[in-house]
Amino acid sequence: xxxxxxxxxxxxxxxxxxxxxxxxxxxxxxxxxxxxxxxxxxxxxxxxxxxxxxxxxxxxxxxxxxxxxxxxxxxxxxxxxxxxxxxxxxxxxxxxxxxxxxxxxxxxxxxxxxxxxxxxxxxxxxxxxxxxxxxxxxxxxxxxxxxxxxxxxxxxxxxxxxxxxxxxxxxxxxxxxxxxxxxxxxxxxxxxxxxxxxxxxxxxxxxxxxxxxxxxxxxxxxxxxxxxxxxxxxxxxxxxxxxxxxxxxxxxxxxxxxxxxxxxxxxxxxxxxxxxxxxxxxxxxxxxxxxxxxxxxxxxxxxxxxxxxxxxxxxxxxxxxxxxxxxxxxxxxxxxxxxxxxxxxxxxxxxxxxxxxxxxxxxxxxxxxxxxxxxxxxxxxxxxxxxxxxxxxxxxxx
Numbered sequence: 001x002x003x004x005x006x007x008x009x010x011x012x013x014x015x016x017x018x019x020x021x022x023x024x025x026x027x028x029x030x031x032x033x034x035x036x037x038x039x040x041x042x043x044x045x046x047x048x049x050x051x052x053x054x055x056x057x058x059x060x061x062x063x064x065x066x067x068x069x070x071x072x073x074x075x076x077x078x079x080x081x082x083x084x085x086x087x088x089x090x091x092x093x094x095x096x097x098x099x100x101x102x103x104x105x106x107x108x109x110x111x112x113x114x115x116x117x118x119x120x121x122x123x124x125x126x127x128x129x130x131x132x133x134x135x136x137x138x139x140x141x142x143x144x145x146x147x148x149x150x151x152x153x154x155x156x157x158x159x160x161x162x163x164x165x166x167x168x169x170x171x172x173x174x175x176x177x178x179x180x181x182x183x184x185x186x187x188x189x190x191x192x193x194x195x196x197x198x199x200x201x202x203x204x205x206x207x208x209x210x211x212x213x214x215x216x217x218x219x220x221x222x223x224x225x226x227x228x229x230x231x232x233x234x235x236x237x238x239x240x241x242x243x244x245x246x247x248x249x250x251x252x253x254x255x256x257x258x259x260x261x262x263x264x265x266x267x268x269x270x271x272x273x274x275x276x277x278x279x280x281x282x283x284x285x286x287x288x289x290x291x292x293x294x295x296x297x298x299x300x301x302x303x304x305x306x307x308x309x310x311x312x313x314x315x316x317x318x319x320x321x322x323x324x325x326x327x328x329x330x331x332x333x334x335x336x337x338x339x340x341x342x343x344x345x346x347x348x349x350x351x352x353x354x355x356x357x358x359x360x361x362x363x364x365x366x367x368x369x370x371x372x373x374x375x376x377x378x379x380x381x382x383x384x385x386x387x388x389x390x391x392x393x394x395x396x397x398x
Contacts, residue, residue, distance in 0.1 A: 058084060058087070059084070059087075059143070060082065060083055060084035060085065060087045060088050060135055060137070060143070061082075061083045061084075061145060062080050062081070062082050062083075062091055062107075062115070062133060062135060062145045062146065063080060063081045063083075064078060064079060064080035064081070064133075064146070065079075066146070066153050066155075067155055068155065068156065069155060069156050069157075069158050070119075070124055070129050070155050070156070070157050070158065071124075071157075071158050071160060072121065072124050072125075072157055072158070072159050072160055072163050073121055073160045073162065073163065074121055074124075075118050075119065075120055075121050076118070076119035076121070076124060076129065076155070077116060077117075077118050077119075078093060078107075078116065078117045078118075078119075078131075079110070079112075079114050079115070079116055080107060080114060080115045080116075080117070080133075081114055081115070082107070082114075082115050086138075087137055087138055087139075088135050088136070088137060088138070089136045089137060089138050090106050090107075090135075090136040091106065091107035091115060091117075091133065091134075091135055091136075092104050092105070092106060092107070092133065092134050092135070092136060093105045093106075093107065093117040093119075093131055093132075093133055094131060094132050094133070094134065094149065095119055095123075095129060095130060095131035095132075095152075096129075096130050096131075096152075097123055097124065097125060097126045097128070097129050097130070097157070098125075098126035098127070098128070100123070100125075100126075102149070103123070105117045105118065105119065119131075124157050125157075126157060127156070127157055128154050128155065128156060128157060129154070129155040129156075129157055130152035130153065130154050130155075131147075131152055131153055131155070132144070132146055132147040132148050132149060132151075132152045132153065133145050133146040133147070162225055162226070165224070165225075165273075165276070166223075166224045166225055169222075169224045169228075169306075169307070170222075170224055172307050172308075173222065173307060173397065174368065174369065174397070176222075176369055176397035176398050177221060177222040177223075177224070178219070178220070178221055178222075178397065178398050179218075179219070179220040179221075179222070179395055179396070179397045180217075180218075180219055180395065180396045180397075181217070181218045181219075181220070181393065181394065181395040181396075182215075182216070182217050182218075182393070182394050182395075183214075183215075183216045183218075183391060183392070183393040183394075184213070184214070184215050184216075184391055184392055184393075185213065185214045185375065185389065185390070185391030186211075186212075186213045186389060186390055186391065187211060187212055187213070187214070187239075187357075187379065187387075187389040188209070188210075188211040188379075188387030188388055188389060189210035189211060189351075189355050189379055189380060189381050189385075189386060189387055190209075190210060190380055190381075190385035190386045190387040191207045191208065191209060191210065191385045192207070192208060192210040192241075192242035192351070192353070192381055192382070192385070193205060193206075193207055193242060194206060194207070194208045194241075194242035194243070194259055195242075208240055208242060208259050209240055210240060210241060210242055210351065210381065210387075211239050211240055211387065212237055212238060212239020212240070212241070212261065212348075212349050213237070213238060213239060214235060214236070214237045215235055215236055216233055216234070216235030216236075217233070217234050217235065218231055218232065218233040218234070219231070219232050220232075225273070226272060226273055227270060227271070227272060227273075228271045228272065228273040228279060228306065229269075229270075229271040230268070230269070230270055230271075231268070231269040231270075231271070232266070232267075232268050232269075233265075233266070233267040233268075233269065234265070234266050234267075235264075235265055235267075236262070236263065236264050236265070237261075237262060237263040237265075237321075237348075237349055238260075238261075238262050238263075239260075239261055239262075239349055240257075240259045240260060240261065241259060241261040241349045241350045241351050242259070242351055242352065242353075242381075243259065243261060243350040243351065243352070261289070261321075261349045261350045262289065263287050263288070263289050263318070263321050263349065264287060264288045265285055265286065265287035265288075265296075265318070266285070266286050266287070267283055267284065267285045267286075267296075267298070268283070268284055269281055269282065269283040269298075270282050271302075271306075277303060277304050277305065277310075278301075278302070278303060279301075279302040279306055280299070280300070280301055280302070281298070281299060281300035281301075281302070281314065282297075282298075282299055283297060283298035283299065283300075283316065284296075284297055285297060285298065285316070285318055287318055287321065289318070289319075289320050289321050289350075291320050294318055294319035294320050294321065295318075295319055296316065296317050296318035296319060296321075297316075297317060298314065298315060298316035298317065299314060299315060300312050300313065300314030300315075301313050301314070304330075305332075308330070308332040309329075309330060309331050309332045310329070310330050311327070311328075311329050311330075312326075312327065312328045312329075312330070313326075313327050314326055314327075318348075320350060321348060321349055321350055322346060322347045322348035322349055322350055322351065323346065323347060323348070324344055324345065324346035324347075324348055325344070325345045325346070326342060326343065326344040326345070326346075327342070327343050327344075328340055328341070328342040328343075328361075329341055335365075336364055336365040336366075337362070337363070337364050337365075338362070338363050339360070339361070339362050340360070340361040340362070340363070341359070341360055341361075342357070342358075342359040342360070342361060342377070343356070343357070343358060343359075344356070344357040344359065344379075345357075351381065353381045353382070354381070355379055355380055355381035355382075356379060356380065357377060357378075357379035357389065358377050358378055358379070359375060359376065359377030359389065360375070360376060360377060361373055361374070361375040362374055362375075363393070363395075369396060369397040369398055370395070370396055370397075371393075371394070371395040371397075372392070372393065372394055372395075373392065373393040373394075373395075374390070374391070374392050374393075375389070375390065375391040375392070375393070376388070376389065376390045376391075377389050377390075
């Protein structure tokens, strides 16, 4: 129990308590029953010492937001902020894609007052882009500021819709982008009336066999993107046609085979993908006919699956030689078998009247990348005369 002390003694005790506080020794002053105050004081906390200056405060740093994805078809652009650039000779972005050798790109100052490194979209071929960043200092040392070659940052490469469509179509054709094909066809329109005019102006009319054959070789490459296919065809046509011609030459001598017609041609074709089920073909033709050099053009609209069931509406025309309008429907009755009904209206080769052709074609995939087919039908330029046609095709894809 505390004892009552005089006020002078309390003052002395308070002074002593201040000294005790400085020495971290608490002093207790309690209130006496007569009302003398006694206080309890805790020692003050130790004042915090100021931290020493950071020895690495002048070390340059490079800060950026590491992205998680990159889009194919677009450049991969990395923005960064660089401190103490006066100490840096070069900021280097090192990267690799899949098994491709490591490449390096320097950060460049941009107009936005930051630094930019750009990986070209042509290098974004794979599933993952891996990168790390180092600084080459003016003193010759190298500082790793973001990840390392052994533990790089990984960015997922996301394909675009065009890439996904290309991958799907490439899978449809078994990864085969190149196609070599050869076709042959014999066409007989029956008998047609032909009129020949001699150099003296005399005419003669006779019934001739209206027929021809066609041989063609083609090469197709499949980019399977906006340009879906590119095809180059080379071919020839030989036959007889009810065409007005000279029965005799200038000297009055009879012309051998005055109804013979012929065509040698080269035809490049480009197929454009307009939508998932809409494709358009454009064709240019250069040719040599029995009358000399001539040009032509063609086009087609394909609706449906180009490697399955589809409908094609098209035309082709060549100066002097004639024009044809056609429609064909490819029907995939089996993964290996396709049946194609064809309707064609044409005045080829070099006829004055149009005829109608009704054809059927069947192609079969007999081995991976190998297709064979046959074609047959009937055509006529007039109702009371017509003839048969038949042909074959062979294609090899790789």
